[in-house]
Amino acid sequence: MRIIALLVLAVAASACVKDKSSIDEVVGSDNISGYVSLYDDGVGKVDDSGMTVTVEGVTPAVSAVTDAKGYFILPELRYGTYTLVYSKAGYGTYKRHNVDHTVELGGTFITPTPSLGQLAKASVVSASASVVGSEVKLSVSTSPAGSMANTVYLRFFLSKNKEVSSTTYMYHSANYISNMNPFVFTIQKSELESFGYTAGTTVYFRVYADAFWSNDYLNPVTGRLVFPNLNLTTPAPGSFVVP
Numbered sequence: 001m002r003i004i005a006l007l008v009l010a011v012a013a014s015a016c017v018k019d020k021s022s023i024d025e026v027v028g029s030d031n032i033s034g035y036v037s038l039y040d041d042g043v044g045k046v047d048d049s050g051m052t053v054t055v056e057g058v059t060p061a062v063s064a065v066t067d068a069k070g071y072f073i074l075p076e077l078r079y080g081t082y083t084l085v086y087s088k089a090g091y092g093t094y095k096r097h098n099v100d101h102t103v104e105l106g107g108t109f110i111t112p113t114p115s116l117g118q119l120a121k122a123s124v125v126s127a128s129a130s131v132v133g134s135e136v137k138l139s140v141s142t143s144p145a146g147s148m149a150n151t152v153y154l155r156f157f158l159s160k161n162k163e164v165s166s167t168t169y170m171y172h173s174a175n176y177i178s179n180m181n182p183f184v185f186t187i188q189k190s191e192l193e194s195f196g197y198t199a200g201t202t203v204y205f206r207v208y209a210d211a212f213w214s215n216d217y218l219n220p221v222t223g224r225l226v227f228p229n230l231n232l233t234t235p236a237p238g239s240f241v242v243p
Helices: 002-026 189-194
Strands: 029-035 052-055 063-065 071-078 080-087 094-101 123-132 135-143 152-159 176-178 183-188 202-210 238-241
Touching: 029 094, 052 071, 063 071, 071 080, 123 202, 123 238, 135 152, 135 189, 135 202, 152 183, 176 183, 183 189
Parallel strands: none
Antiparallel strands: 029 071, 052 063, 052 080, 080 094, 123 135, 135 183, 152 176, 152 202, 202 238
16 A cells, blocks of 8 residues: 555656646746838838837836847747837837747747838828819828928828827828829729718818838727827818718
C-alpha cells in the first residue's frame, strides 16, 4: 500500500509540474516590433525617426521611439491582445487595435508597415451645395488654394443629422485630390440613393482638408473610421435636398 501511495504522489507531482509549464507558456512574454514609414501631408517622404509607439492601457507604460529606419521594439510584453498608439508632433495619432501577441519565434512583428502622414496643412474656407438636375454639386474653396503646383486633399461627410462632423456621420467620401480652387464634388442621385438617401431627403454635409496618408483606423466601439489628419478648421455644415 505504501508503494502505491508513493506512486500516486509521484504522478500528482508530475502533473503539477506539467500544469505549471503550460501556465508559464500562456503567461510568457516576448517583444513586439515593427517599422513605420513617414510622409509629409502629401506624398513627400520624410525622416522615419522620432515617432513614439505606445502600448495602450499598460501599467507601467511601455513605449519605444522609432530610429532612422523607422524601426521600433517594445520589449518583453506578456502574451495577449494589445492596442498600439503611434504619435509624433505634427502627425495625427494612429491606433492599431487588436494586435495579437502570441508565441512566435523572435516575437510579434507588425505587418504591414503603416504609412503615416502629417496633419493637413490646408483648411477649408467655404463649402456650398447646388442641385443641377439629378446631380448635387459641392463647391469647396481652400487656403492655400489647390492648384497644379499645390495639391490639396479633401474629404466630405454626409448625414441626416444637422450636427454632421468627421466623428458623427452616416457616410464619408474617399480622399479627393484637388488641383483647382474651388474644387467641385459631383454626386449623382443614384449614389445618394445607394448611401441611403431618398428623393426629398435633407442631407447635411461637411468638408475637411485631409492629408494624402490620412492615418485612418476603425474605432471598434463606434464602428466608424477615425481620420486623425483632418484639418478641423472648416465652415459649419451645409445642406441640400436630394433631387
